[in-house]
Amino acid sequence: AAGVIQSPRHLIKEKRETATLKCYPIPRHDTVYWYQQGPGQDPQFLISFYEKMQSDKGSIPDRFSAQQFSDYHSELNMSSLELGDSALYFCASSSSGMVNNEQFFGPGTRLTVL
């Protein structure tokens, strides 16, 4: 079965640079979520989109922005990167037609800021 696709899988950036992470949800899933997981920490919700509109906002820094496109893929744009942004970034997707809270997570993008 098709899973959530994230690209790139690994990314190395310098401080103050920008980065764009991409997420391709499972086909026919209309909701996308972004989570950040720092080393040894629990996943933290950043932001979510439903039908291309922002639906929930969590602890996403002002330096980050995200959007969902007409094909339902999503991009997380990160600017003025800081050392503390080094983390695993997970994208998850779900369908509004589902009857539970199951979110399907992608393999993650490991961002390292030097």
Added chain:
Amino acid sequence: LAKTTQPISMDSYEGQEVNITCSHNNIATNDYITWYQQFPSQGPRFIIQGYKTKVTNEVASLFIPADRKSSTLSLPRVSLSDTAVYYCLVARGFNAGNMLTFGGGTRLMVKP
């Protein structure tokens, strides 16, 4: 959202049944209890969700008492591959589209 509290870690042996209890004293009427499993460097994976009484699927059972202030995830006959972090989450409503708030999970170590 209700805060959840669960053991930081647990040890078990292959073939044993493992029960992980989570407390959520301030759970709201329309909140559901959901459990996720996470292996190192992988995204969390949905295990089971319930509202009250008992829910069972092919991998686990979830027991929720009448007052809903706690819940117990039961893993029958664990194997080494069940070594992971298990998160208890309280999610708003039962429909998709709600963000997940991960608190401190339980690190389960299964030994041979």
